[in-house]
Amino acid sequence: MTSDGESFDSYVSAQGAALLRFAYVLTGDHHLAEDLVQEALVKAHRRWSRIDQPGAYVKKAVLRQYLSWRRRRSSAERPLDVPIEDTAGLDHAQQVADRHALRGLLATLPRQQRAVLVLRFFEDLGDEAIAGLVGCSAATVRAHASKGLSRLRRSARTVSAEYGGNP
Amino acid sequence: MNDLDNELRGAMADLAAEAPSSHDLLAAVHRRGRADRRRRLTTVVAAIAVLAVVGGASVVALVSRDPGDRREQQRLQVATPAGSSETAPPSPVDVGWLPDGFPKPSVRLLGPNAWGLDTRREEGLAALQVQIMPAEPDARTEPGTLSPVSVGGAVGSLYWVPTHAPGVPPYGNRPPEAEGPYGELIFQRRPGQWIRIIVQNSAGAVDLGITQADLVRIGTGLVDRERALPDAIRLGLLPGHVVWGQLKNQDYGVWADFVDADLPDRPVDRNEQPNGHNGSVQSQVSVAILPEDALEIAGLGQSGPPPTEDPDGDGLVEREVEPPSIPAEGKVFEQDGRRIALYRLRSNPKLVVYVVAKPSFGMADEDLLTVAASVRIGPDAAVKPAR
Numbered sequence: 001m002t003s004d005g006e007s008f009d010s011y012v013s014a015q016g017a018a019l020l021r022f023a024y025v026l027t028g029d030h031h032l033a034e035d036l037v038q039e040a041l042v043k044a045h046r047r048w049s050r051i052d053q054p055g056a057y058v059k060k061a062v063l064r065q066y067l068s069w070r071r072r073r074s075s076a077e078r079p080l081d082v083p084i085e086d087t088a089g090l091d092h093a094q095q096v097a098d099r100h101a102l103r104g105l106l107a108t109l110p111r112q113q114r115a116v117l118v119l120r121f122f123e124d125l126g127d128e129a130i131a132g133l134v135g136c137s138a139a140t141v142r143a144h145a146s147k148g149l150s151r152l153r154r155s156a157r158t159v160s161a162e163y164g165g166n167p
Numbered sequence: 168m169n170d171l172d173n174e175l176r177g178a179m180a181d182l183a184a185e186a187p188s189s190h191d192l193l194a195a196v197h198r199r200g201r202a203d204r205r206r207r208l209t210t211v212v213a214a215i216a217v218l219a220v221v222g223g224a225s226v227v228a229l230v231s232r233d234p235g236d237r238r239e240q241q242r243l244q245v246a247t248p249a250g251s252s253e254t255a256p257p258s259p260v261d262v263g264w265l266p267d268g269f270p271k272p273s274v275r276l277l278g279p280n281a282w283g284l285d286t287r288r289e290e291g292l293a294a295l296q297v298q299i300m301p302a303e304p305d306a307r308t309e310p311g312t313l314s315p316v317s318v319g320g321a322v323g324s325l326y327w328v329p330t331h332a333p334g335v336p337p338y339g340n341r342p343p344e345a346e347g348p349y350g351e352l353i354f355q356r357r358p359g360q361w362i363r364i365i366v367q368n369s370a371g372a373v374d375l376g377i378t379q380a381d382l383v384r385i386g387t388g389l390v391d392r393e394r395a396l397p398d399a400i401r402l403g404l405l406p407g408h409v410v411w412g413q414l415k416n417q418d419y420g421v422w423a424d425f426v427d428a429d430l431p432d433r434p435v436d437r438n439e440q441p442n443g444h445n446g447s448v449q450s451q452v453s454v455a456i457l458p459e460d461a462l463e464i465a466g467l468g469q470s471g472p473p474p475t476e477d478p479d480g481d482g483l484v485e486r487e488v489e490p491p492s493i494p495a496e497g498k499v500f501e502q503d504g505r506r507i508a509l510y511r512l513r514s515n516p517k518l519v520v521y522v523v524a525k526p527s528f529g530m531a532d533e534d535l536l537t538v539a540a541s542v543r544i545g546p547d548a549a550v551k552p553a554r
Binding site (some may be wrong): 008010014015017018020030033039044045049050060117118 | 171172174176178179183185186189192193195196199200218324341342346369415438440462465466
């Protein structure tokens with residue numbers, strides 16, 4: 001039981017789907033999302049009785065593992081390959097702006113920028129709360145968000161111009 | 168908010184709608200925890216072997232409580248024969264009609280004098296639970312729609328969330344509504360007997376294939392027919408003045424929770440859902456049969472020194488834990504102010520009986536052990552021993 005008496009099983013039953021959604025938006029990968037959530041929950045289970053706020057704890061664990069996983073994989077990744085291929089099949093620039101293309105572009109962002117944008121736009125968290133989860137200052141959060149958004153705009157314009165649409 | 172912000176929110180909502188299902192998550196976490204535990208044990212055994220080779224094996228004794236540090240003497244005696252879960256109060260109600268594809272429901276104990284009849288189908292994915300309880304439950308009111316309905320002449324309430332993608336407005340991020348279609352019918356079947364029928368799936372935009380009229384038909388079709396609980400755990404002894412509160416029969420453990428016999432009638436927790444035990448029953452004593460490498464047991468081991476580095480690089484450092492030693496006569500451990508008795512099951516030493524009581528309940532260590540020693544596993548138990 002946590003300090004508020006919630007059992008681990010109850011927590012997982014109630015919040016598991018939301019955690020998987022968060023992890024999937026973060027990673028864009030089914031297997032990785034399941035892996036991150038399960039691993040975070042196993043860690044949380046070991047110390048459940050000492051966790052006051054399981055929601056924040058587990059989310060932080062998912063996030064930290066995502067950042068860590070990406071660090072370990074980063075040397076082998078060529079992230080820019082994926083979205084261009086994804087968007088290459090689109091007929092015109094307008095489609096570049098649509099959500100599907102944006103999902104592809106989102107996948108090209110460096111891990112911290114993507115994490116910050118997911119926390120801001122999917123979880124609706126403020127900069128201070130994001131800073132606490134990511135483990136950096138609020139100013140750094142703003143910098144990551146700014147760079148991430150700029151990069152998305154640039155990528156969208158590049159792809160848009162390549163396929164003849166308006167940015 | 169500019170266009171890119173809006174597009175990002177929309178793109179992320181689209182992604183969320185494709186997230187993996189949480190249906191098997193809890194069982195997967197328990198399985199993974201056990202596998203992780205086995206891996207850690209292997210590491211610890213190897214480390215001890217290395218230490219022994221260099222001539223310095225260290226043995227860490229588990230801390231036992233000072234005999235003078237007695238808590239308040241228990242106010243209850245271990246005396247009342249409790250029987251098995253099969254002889255616990257049976258559900259007084261059974262289903263008479265179900266939509267096509269649903270197999271015969273299993274029976275769960277959700278609370279004192281409260282049961283759940285659970286069934287699910289994969290084609291037309293839906294989980295269905297009929298809850299029987301002694302008091303009127305709270306009805307959900309939003310973000311779905313709540314409307315009155317006649318159920319065999321009784322006035323009931325029907326709450327309905329249509330098929331929708333997960334996380335889309337107005338269904339937000341709060342389960343169960345956020346995860347997909349959801350229906351809930353509540354009515355009083357007879358004095359002192361309330362029914363809540365829940366049907367749902369967590370697959371998002373996948374239709375239930377069940378109508379509101381179907382829910383009402385399930386309600387009117389209920390029959391007075393006893394359904395026994397599975398014979399999963401048998402207890403020879405229990406403290407007096409407690410009654411069955413909850414039974415959970417899973418592959419990661421069989422849990423029997425007992426509550427104060429004077430607990431007033433109350434409805435099943437609103438969070439109790441077909442996908443798992445979500446409700447709390449204010450148990451005074453819990454008795455479980457667990458695999459020996461279950462996390463609940465591993466957590467009673469002796470922690471090593473704090474790690475000096477974070478090998479995973481995830482910011483969450485872990486101490487290695489030496490597994491608890493459980494002698495033949497059982498042993499009582501302390502964790503966060505609670506006393507927990509462990510006792511190896513005689514019929515299968517890879518399974519461990521785990522007994523814990525609320526500190527305020529005042530059970531002595533000897534009583535915890537006596538209860539643990541009286542436990543036997545039933546033929547219907549779903550728990551799987553450690554490999």
